Amino acid sequence: QQQVKQSPQSLIVQKGGISIINCAYENTAFDYFPWYQQFPGKGPALLIAIRPDVSEKKEGRFTISFNKSAKQFSLHIMDSQPGDSATYFCAASTGNQFYFGTGTSLTVIP
């Protein structure tokens, strides 16, 4: 059973546009929600993360929106750039156990 459901599987956005990736979870014990960015042939790198006591966190062009009641969270990439083209994973954790979404392949077209 997939603990964290991620959509869409792939996304194509024009340069300068907004990329939005969504994730949903069921386990209310999750208390940390990171997003990872992975380039081909590389390991994932932590991009941004949020705890459930806040509804939004922004770091540069990247924003996490968190809806605790709906058990959903999303990543927004503003002013998307070709260099943002990568696979993005959402995750949720409780204690030392992390559960990952299936990933979204983002392509930003120049």
Added chain:
Amino acid sequence: DGGITQSPKYLFRKEGQNVTLSCEQNLNHDAMYWYRQDPGQGLRLIYYSQIVNDFQKGDIAEGYSVSREKKESFPLTVTSAQKNPTAFYLCASIASGAVGYYYGYTFGSGTRLTVV
């Protein structure tokens, strides 16, 4: 710089052969993990270890084995019992904070294993 080193970057395995993937970290992290990544399936947990000389099975441990003799090292052996080992393998580690694991994983750069 601190980080996780995985080696080799590419590995080829013959049928019936055991191979070992190396994972070394100099972050002084307590917990280490092995994930398998297949296209469209995200990251699946193979094994994890929270302290030296102790480890637990993840979701897909069959056909794999690990050891944790040193805090810095967590090698993964892919045995001949693993029938479909071709995948990208990722090692990760995490520090344990006073209020829980609010730090996220640090990942290595991965090992791509191919059966030939």
